[in-house]
Amino acid sequence: ILNVEQSPQSLHVQEGDSTNFTCSFPSSNFYALHWYRWETAKSPEALFVMTLNGDEKKKGRISATLNTKEGYSYLYIKGSQPEDSATYLCAFDYMDSNYQLIWGAGTKLIIKP
Amino acid sequence: DTGVSQNPRHKITKRGQNVTFRCDPISEHNRLYWYRQTLGQGPEFLTYFQNEAQLEKSRLLSDRFSAERPKGSFSTLEIQRTEQGDSAMYLCASSLEGDSRSEKLFFGSGTQLSVL
Numbered sequence: 001i002l003n004v005e006q007s008p009q010s011l012h013v014q015e016g017d018s019t020n021f022t023c024s025f026p027s028s029n030f031y032a033l034h035w036y037r038w039e040t041a042k043s044p045e046a047l048f049v050m051t052l053n054g055d056e057k058k059k060g061r062i063s064a065t066l067n068t069k070e071g072y073s074y075l076y077i078k079g080s081q082p083e084d085s086a087t088y089l090c091a092f093d094y095m096d097s098n099y100q101l102i103w104g105a106g107t108k109l110i111i112k113p
Numbered sequence: 114d115t116g117v118s119q120n121p122r123h124k125i126t127k128r129g130q131n132v133t134f135r136c137d138p139i140s141e142h143n144r145l146y147w148y149r150q151t152l153g154q155g156p157e158f159l160t161y162f163q164n165e166a167q168l169e170k171s172r173l174l175s176d177r178f179s180a181e182r183p184k185g186s187f188s189t190l191e192i193q194r195t196e197q198g199d200s201a202m203y204l205c206a207s208s209l210e211g212d213s214r215s216e217k218l219f220f221g222s223g224t225q226l227s228v229l
Contacts, residue, residue, distance in 0.1 A: 004155070031215055032213070032215035034215070034217065034218070036218075036220075041222075042222065043116070043117065043219075043220040043221055043222045043223070044156075044204070044206075044218075044220040045220075046217035046218060046219070049213070049215055049216070049217050051213065051215065089155055089156070091155070091156075093215045098161075098168070098169045099144075099146070099158075099161045099168070099169055100158040100161070100169060100171070101156075101158060103155030103156045103157070104155050105153060105154050105155045106155060
C-alpha cells in the first residue's frame with residue numbers, strides 16, 4: 001500500500017518567522033510530487049508540481065525542494081504572514097498510477113500575529 | 114473564466130436517500146477528477162474522466178457511487194442509498210492535458226455532504 005506522510009500535522013508560527021514542513025513518499029516508481037495550499041472555505045490551490053530529483057521551485061515567499069532518491073520534499077515559507085495560514089497538502093504521482101494521486105493528510109499552518 | 118464550480122456547497126440528507134452533485138470544470142480542461150475528503154485525511158481519489166470517457170474508478174468505490182460526464186463538459190456524481198459513512202467533502206478538480214501526464218489540478222470549493 002502506497003503511503004504519503006506529512007509532518008508535522010499542525011504548526012503554530014509567529015508572524016514574521018520562517019518555517020518548513022515535510023512530505024515523505026515512496027522512493028520507487030516516482031513520477032511527480034504536487035504541493036497544494038488549502039485555505040479554509042476556499043478551493044485547494046496548486047503551488048508546485050515537481051518532477052526531477054534536486055528540483056527547487058519558488059513562488060514568492062514559498063519554495064520547495066525535492067529528493068526522489070530518499071523520498072521526501074520540503075516546503076519552506078519565509079517571513080510568514082497571516083495569509084499563509086492554511087493546510088498544505090502534498091500528493092505523490094507514480095508510474096502506472098493511472099492518474100490516482102496519493103495524498104498526504106496535510107500540515108495545518110497557523111500564523112500568530 | 115471563473116474556475117471550477119461545484120453545486121451544491123452543502124447537502125444534508127437522510128440515510129437511504131439518493132444525492133447528486135454537479136461539477137463544472139474550467140471550460141478548456143479535458144481532464145476531470147472526483148475526490149472525497151474526510152476530516153484529518155487527505156483527498157481520496159474516486160474517479161477520473163478524460164473528455165467524456167471515464168478512464169479510472171477507485172476499487173474502493175462501491176456500486177452505490179456513479180459518475181458521468183456527458184459531452185465532456187460538466188460532470189455529475191450520484192450516491193444512491195446514502196449511508197452515514199458517506200458524509201464527507203466531495204471535491205472536483207480539472208486539468209488540461211499537456212506535455213506531462215501530471216499537470217496541476219484546479220479544484221472547486223467542494224460539496225460538503227452530511228448524512229443523518
